[in-house]
Amino acid sequence: MNTDGMPDLKHPENTKLLLKEETHQILGCAFEVLNEVGHGLHEKIYENALVVEFKLRGIASDQQRRYPVLYKGVQVGEYVPDLIAFDAVIVDTKTIDRITDHERGKMINYLRKAKLRVGLILNFKHARLEWERIVV
Template sequence: MEVLNGLGHGLLEKPYENALVVELGLKNILVNQQSRYDLMYKGVQVGEYIPDLITHGKLVVETKVVERITNHELGQMMNYLKITGLKVGLILNFKHSKLEWKRIVC
């Protein structure tokens, strides 16, 4: 992946997120960064979710810098998909020199 090759591995998550926005923009891919979604409980807002990126209004992209993608990250993405009403998510892990990724479909 171009972003990982350009920045290297093991930084904090935010530089990867920002670099992805640049890279996707250069490829004319529509991307929204840090969109806000209300988390509702019985009709009352109890929080909000701010996904890293949403591309084409259809794909939630989350950047991670963790040892490996576990059930915790997968469960978190499932919740994000439920909150946003979207069906597909992508977790990108920039911890190591080889990009780890998982695609989640609801």
């Protein structure tokens, strides 16, 4: 990470493996949920199923934690991520055609607002889980 808070693109090895084991465990839960529930349902179903799977595996998680959004020091709203796992990884469940720059950009903004570094976008729309790991 550069001093300006941006990803270190010149030295990606500095960010590549951040929370590797935790993200691996989260992905294991996501694959289990997809296998059990199936694909293409509403996002909230996958979010709730992940909470159950996290509990079964002893993974600490927080559903719908609220973060203030400030403008010039004044709270103008809140950001409420789907899940925070391990108190360190934002998990965003989706049922969309494909993950695009729109979702990636939102996750980067979410991570900055929450002052976290790692996010996972999990897309349950298709029979094969689509996922992306975002590091800031």
